[in-house]
Amino acid sequence: DSGVTQTPKHLITATGQRVTLRCSPRSGDLSVYWYQQSLDQGLQFLIQYYNGEERAKGNILERFSAQQFPDLHSELNLSSLELGDSALYFCASSDNRNSPDGYTFGSGTRLTVV
C-alpha cells in the first residue's frame, strides 16, 4: 500500500456520461497530481492541486475538471465521455517541499467508456 488511495479501481460507463474519480493523498502530502495513461500517449499530466489551490495545468480537456477539498482529498470529474477517454487515471501526491523525492502514486482507476 503506497498510502495514496484511489477509488474506484475500475469503472465502465457509456459515452456521454459523467464520472468522478476520487483520490486520497498520502498522509502529510499537500499536493495532488492527476495523470492520464493511455496506450498511445503514455503518461500525460492533467492537473496539480496544492493545499486546495490549483497549482499547474497540463493537457486537461475542458470536459474534465478537478478540485481538492479541505481534507486534501481530490476528485477528477470527467463529463461528456468519449471512447477516447478510456484510460488509466493515476493520482499521485507529494509534500511539495521541493525535495528530490518523486511522487507517491495510487494504484489508478481504469476507466472504460463503451
Next chain:
Amino acid sequence: AQTVTQSQPEMSVQEAETVTLSCTYDTSESDYYLFWYKQPPSRQMILVIRQEAYKQQNATENRFSVNFQKAAKSFSLKISDSQLGDAAMYFCAYRSVYNSKLTFGKGITLSVRP
C-alpha cells in the same frame, strides 16, 4: 518546455544478465531531478531510482544504477542480475527544481527470459 525521450519501445534480457535502458531529455535548466519508475503488470507506479542533477556521482539502489551524463542530457538505467520480477514497463521522468510536475517519457517494456 522539458521533454523526455525513450526511443526504445521494447527490450529483452536473459535472466541473470545485465540490461541498460536509455533515456534522453531536453531542458535549459541547470538543476533538476531525474527518475526511473517501474510499472509492473499490476499497473502500480513504483519509484526505482532518482538522481539529482547537481550530484556528479551516479545513483545506485541495489541492482539498479544509473549512468547520468549531464552534458549529453542522458540518463540510462542499468539493471544487473536481471530477475523475472524485473519484467515491467519502465518510465524515465524529469522534474524541475522550480515545480513538482513530472514529465515522463513514453516508457519501455522490458521482458526477462528465463
